[in-house]
Amino acid sequence: MKKELPVAITLILAILYVLANYFTGVAFLDTAKNLLDRWYLIVAAWAVLVGSINLTQIHGRRISGKREGWIFSVWLLICLYGMMFFGIFVAKNASHPGWTFMYNQLIAPMNATVYSTIVFYIGSAAYRAFRVRSPEASVLLVTALIMMLGRVPLGRMLLGGHPALSQMADWILNVPNSAGMRGIQIGACLGGVATALRIALGIERGHLGGTGE
């Protein structure tokens, strides 16, 4: 019963949701879809509380045990509850200047900083991937060289202003790359639909806990 009931609910709601996406002019389906979307948001809001409790438990134990780096856990909890306190009791709405200040001056630059580190990771990953160890790696290296030189002014300069490298880069991007990507996308879409069907029909129950062996 512990697994049959969720499977039955999943099947009914999946049918409703799929029909609501395909059919128009059925008030009942539209209402059901809107209701389900709202329920999802409410569950998500409560889940934030569950997540915050998990963070507090983990970092609280780290602080009480004075484990290595515990001071960072203190900082994390100050930031977590400080932001929460400010949002609930001081700002009260998302357009409050203090709130937008914290977002624009703290969160946005920190996000940009972490995002910008990707450039270094690209360098190290490319170094490992482009080492000529196999015919495939050689193809990758040659393609990457053409792509890089075709995308920067140096490539055109090396050929005395001729756009051959840039044209080759465009061709690689628009023809073999697009074809490969679309092939993967078609397979992935079918896989996604098959997974949804398996879950809706209750054949795949891994998401209900365990694999059901």
Place this chain on the structure above:
Amino acid sequence: MSIVTGYSFAFWVEILFLVAVIAMIRRARGGMKIPEIYKVAGLEAMDEAIGRCTEMGKPVHFSPGIGDLQNAQTLAAMSILGYVAKQCARYDTDLIATNRNVIVYPLSEEIVKQSFAEVGKLDNFKPDNVRWISDDQFAYATGVTGIMFREKPAANILVGAFWAESLIFAEVGSIAGAIQISGTANTHQIPFFVAACDYCLIGEELYAASAYLSKEPVLLASLVAQDWGKMVGVVLIVVGTVMASVGSNALGTLLSK
């Protein structure tokens, strides 16, 4: 009541696909032979990665990506998490499952807990090892980076929907010396995973993982229907190419109905 404009073809294709999946499942339940599924190196390496952690006494790190539960990739990742958790429980290996999405987090915890319970090792389940890091993409990436450097897992399993954080995870995993198995259907992130990880599940292989790992005939049967769908797709592409070459847009019109 009418079908939304532009969705008619998709609706009937989905119905046909559903019929094909059900037909294959009935066939499997009836004991008829299911065609062999080709070996997926990334999934074959799953046990090897967990075994490596057991031998080294180090944990396994698992990330289901940053998608929410409305994303089929996350659901596929949850099925893989169930398998990984069960294997970790069997071999008394720690599993650190990190989450970005607050709805995915309680599900991850329940799956890991249930998996430990199923192999009779509930006492070994550590709630602290299933963690919600942050709802923010790069805060999550930073949190995972910290875990990789501090706790040095010997295996890094990254399956699900990933975006810009994919390369950060894969590279810090590589620096930490972990064997890395990744998988996503987000085509823009596949090159990063292929370049930085030891094994990569490409696109549909991610969705096939639960069937492949469980080896259940009924689940494997649905993969066969999936392959039929691909064949139909290939035929449509070839026919569409030929028709477009002779100046006919009949297939395009049909698809957009």
